[in-house]
Amino acid sequence: xxxxxxxxxxxxxxxxxxxxxxxxxxxxxxxxxxxxxxxxxxxxxxxxxxxxxxxxxxxxxxxxxxxxxxxxxxxxxxxxxxxxxxxxxxxxxxxxxxxxxxxxxxxxxxxxxxxxxxxxxxxxxxxxxxxxxxxxxxxxxxxxxxxxxxxxxxxxxxxxxxxxxxxxxxxxxxx
Amino acid sequence: xxxxxxxxxxxxxxxxxxxxxxxxxxxxxxxxxxxxxxxxxxxxxxxxxxxxxxxxxxxxxxxxxxxxxxxxxxxxxxxxxxxxxxxxxxxxxxxxxxxxxxxxxxxxxxxxxxxxxxxxxxxxxxxxxxxxxxxxxxxxxxxxxxxxxxxxxxxxxxxxxxxxxxxxxxxxxxxxxxxxxxxxxxxxxxxxxxxxxxxxxxxxxxxxxxxxxxxxxxxxxxxxxxxxxxxxxxxxxxxxxxxxxxxxxxxxxxxxxxxxxxxxxxxxxxxxxxxxxxxxxxxxxxxxxxxxxxxxxxxxxxxxxxxxxxxxxxxxxxxxxxxxxxxxxxxxxxxxxxxxxxxxxxxxxxxxxxxxxxxxxxxxxxxxxxxxxxxxxxxxxxxxxxxxxxxxxxxxxxxxxxxxxxxxxxxxxxxxxxxxxxxxxxxxxxxxxxxxxxxxxxxxxxxxxxxxxxxxxxxxxxxxxxxxxxxxxxxxxxxxxxxxxxxxxxxxxxxxxxxxxxxxxxxxxxxxxxxxxxxxxxxxxxxxxxxxxxxxxxxxxxxxxxxxxxxxxxxxxxxxxxxxxx
Numbered sequence: 001x002x003x004x005x006x007x008x009x010x011x012x013x014x015x016x017x018x019x020x021x022x023x024x025x026x027x028x029x030x031x032x033x034x035x036x037x038x039x040x041x042x043x044x045x046x047x048x049x050x051x052x053x054x055x056x057x058x059x060x061x062x063x064x065x066x067x068x069x070x071x072x073x074x075x076x077x078x079x080x081x082x083x084x085x086x087x088x089x090x091x092x093x094x095x096x097x098x099x100x101x102x103x104x105x106x107x108x109x110x111x112x113x114x115x116x117x118x119x120x121x122x123x124x125x126x127x128x129x130x131x132x133x134x135x136x137x138x139x140x141x142x143x144x145x146x147x148x149x150x151x152x153x154x155x156x157x158x159x160x161x162x163x164x165x166x167x168x169x170x171x172x173x174x175x
Numbered sequence: 176x177x178x179x180x181x182x183x184x185x186x187x188x189x190x191x192x193x194x195x196x197x198x199x200x201x202x203x204x205x206x207x208x209x210x211x212x213x214x215x216x217x218x219x220x221x222x223x224x225x226x227x228x229x230x231x232x233x234x235x236x237x238x239x240x241x242x243x244x245x246x247x248x249x250x251x252x253x254x255x256x257x258x259x260x261x262x263x264x265x266x267x268x269x270x271x272x273x274x275x276x277x278x279x280x281x282x283x284x285x286x287x288x289x290x291x292x293x294x295x296x297x298x299x300x301x302x303x304x305x306x307x308x309x310x311x312x313x314x315x316x317x318x319x320x321x322x323x324x325x326x327x328x329x330x331x332x333x334x335x336x337x338x339x340x341x342x343x344x345x346x347x348x349x350x351x352x353x354x355x356x357x358x359x360x361x362x363x364x365x366x367x368x369x370x371x372x373x374x375x376x377x378x379x380x381x382x383x384x385x386x387x388x389x390x391x392x393x394x395x396x397x398x399x400x401x402x403x404x405x406x407x408x409x410x411x412x413x414x415x416x417x418x419x420x421x422x423x424x425x426x427x428x429x430x431x432x433x434x435x436x437x438x439x440x441x442x443x444x445x446x447x448x449x450x451x452x453x454x455x456x457x458x459x460x461x462x463x464x465x466x467x468x469x470x471x472x473x474x475x476x477x478x479x480x481x482x483x484x485x486x487x488x489x490x491x492x493x494x495x496x497x498x499x500x501x502x503x504x505x506x507x508x509x510x511x512x513x514x515x516x517x518x519x520x521x522x523x524x525x526x527x528x529x530x531x532x533x534x535x536x537x538x539x540x541x542x543x544x545x546x547x548x549x550x551x552x553x554x555x556x557x558x559x560x561x562x563x564x565x566x567x568x569x570x571x572x573x574x575x576x577x578x579x580x581x582x583x584x585x586x587x588x589x590x591x592x593x594x595x596x597x598x599x600x601x602x603x604x605x606x607x608x609x610x611x612x613x614x615x616x617x618x619x620x621x622x623x624x625x626x627x628x629x630x631x632x633x634x635x636x637x638x639x640x641x642x643x644x645x646x647x648x649x650x651x652x653x654x655x656x657x658x659x660x661x662x663x664x665x666x667x668x669x670x671x672x673x674x675x676x677x678x679x680x681x682x683x684x685x686x687x688x689x690x691x692x693x694x695x696x697x698x699x700x701x702x703x704x705x706x707x708x709x710x711x712x713x714x715x716x717x718x719x720x721x722x723x724x725x726x727x728x729x730x731x732x733x734x735x736x737x738x739x740x741x
Binding site: 020021022050051052053054056057058059060109112113116117136137138 | 216218219231234235236240277281285329333341367370373374377378387388389
């Protein structure tokens with residue numbers, strides 16, 4: 001059985017990929033966490049979740065981590081493929097409210113529910129990318145496909161600052 | 176003078192639903208329900224392996240992942256005439272029950288209770304009186320003086336901070352909010368506890384299905400969770416007992432908190448029992464399957480036409496032609512090319528967007544019909560059909576709930592009050608209570624079967640050359656879900672999902688008959704057009720989640736205002 005956020009001890013750091021993989025670039029966050037899991041060994045103090053567009057079902061995961069990184073698409077007036085990070089402070093200040101995709105608003109609501117229960121992560125960071133293609137279909141656009149590597153590199157840096165080092169899986173080492 | 180009120184978006188969760196109403200003298204006279212996003216799953220599935228369809232369909236919606244997975248594997252099994260082992264049925268039944276329990280708790284407390292409960296009013300509650308009120312409804316450890324005092328302090332802190340968080344969008348102080356402060360405080364406390372119990376249901380689901388939010392243990396032909404009582408890597412005795420413990424805790428919450436809360440709200444808002452009936456044709460499919468051939472069920476299904484509850488007619492198997500042959504979808508008022516009404520096997524999905532036309536096309540949602548008639552689906556439909564058919568479990572819960580509503584309301588009410596906005600909430604709570612009993616029952620059936628040495632979980636599907644058609648249904652938390660598949664030479668040729676929110680939120684048809692949302696809004700009161708709480712109450716009572724009906728982002732991405740009076 002897969003390890004889930006619902007059993008075992010609370011993990012310290014969480015990575016949550018969200019989006020709808022049936023709407024091409026909308027699924028960017030999910031594609032990122034899938035690739036991350038394929039290419040790297042995940043240490044015990046790191047939890048990774050493909051959240052899809054799951055809404056409230058993500059709450060237990062969010063309440064089980066102290067630091068949370070969320071990967072998603074964002075509707076910003078910037079060129080497709082632009083990567084932008086939001087901090088927890090941006091979210092609290094409400095600066096970005098209304099600018100995100102429908103399930104993103106769900107995410108912020110869920111975070112506020114976690115806060116109400118005094119169980120929100122201490123830090124939340126959103127790593128987002130501006131989509132190029134939101135048509136029905138599978139797979140990312142050629143603009144966003146290379147951004148997976150960008151975001152994974154960014155994420156590894158951020159994790160390293162927290163003392164978490166991601167080692168490539170032996171089988172995933174490319175020549 | 177008639178006023179037009181636009182509520183857009185109306186869902187608190189995924190999807191994008193727009194409701195337009197015309198009001199005259201404080202009453203709604205006409206309504207339009209419009210899905211504002213296009214659906215396209217069918218296009219993705221064409222040409223794919225039917226065994227993979229469920230992996231894609233469970234991505235249609237983030238809230239209803241599990242239900243699309245179940246309906247999809249059942250559709251393929253039906254096309255192949257493939258029976259599955261009893262263990263696979265029991266495991267699927269457990270998955271279904273646990274998912275629904277999670278979903279119903281979330282829907283009532285998180286997504287719709289705040290239409291009836293005034294959080295800010297809870298600050299005025301007398302703690303002692305709140306304890307007495309709660310004790311009069313049910314015994315529950317959370318109904319204590321200290322707990323209510325803590326919750327009141329928490330609400331005070333939120334109000335003082337000016338950051339209302341999840342409570343930010345409520346219509347506080349609205350004239351239609353009539354609960355006493357003590358009932359509001361009790362409900363807010365239960366709202367916070369509900370978060371723990373929806374999580375327990377979710378946790379049990381994750382144990383049995385491998386992973387949440389996207390379950391992994393299904394397969395065309397059965398399930399993939401190997402059963403071995405003594406093997407740590409499989410669904411073993413320890414894990415199964417853990418599931419049972421969680422299911423029992425959730426059952427306790429439903430019987431002692433959720434159901435009593437809904438009964439109390441129904442009684443305190445008894446004036447609302449006259450509003451929101453709308454379409455009284457009901458459709459539910461049987462589920463919680465009890466035999467490999469799919470002819471025995473723990474929850475009945477069938478139809479009721481024109482509110483004739485005693486005239487309910489049952490569906491008798493998962494292959495019942497009475498269901499199969501009577502479903503069609505109409506696009507006369509939907510943004511698709513043409514104006515046909517077709518059986519799902521024969522449908523096509525060719526978008527044809529016009530503007531919002533009051534008397535023309537105005538929705539991306541198609542209008543499903545049964546024998547040409549609009550049908551209301553959801554827990555109310557299931558409970559009504561069960562009651563009409565004399566199903567014992569349903570009858571016991573309905574009669575008990577109605578007698579408790581009567582006592583609290585000080586007036587005798589009968590089953591006719593269920594045709595209403597609060598009736599939909601009451602039916603959902605009754606269904607949750609039944610499912611919480613059935614979850615334990617099916618857990619035991621699974622254990623007994625394993626004890627007898629039956630560990631089978633899968634029958635291998637084979638795809639013959641040529642064409643096969645199949646349908647799979649599932650009584651999901653929001654109602655009747657059906658997937659329809661046409662397979663040719665082992666590949667998907669056509670695939671249609673006729674989903675609960677399509678039945679309920681669909682537009683008018685070629686005969687100009689209102690869909691259930693639309694019909695239910697007509698004659699609702701509306702005290703303040705700028706704050707149309709009454710519209711939200713009735714639409715939210717259906718548990719709207721139209722991500723599955725339509726799930727695309729609006730390509731225009733225009734700014735939308737929540738409420739517009741024009």
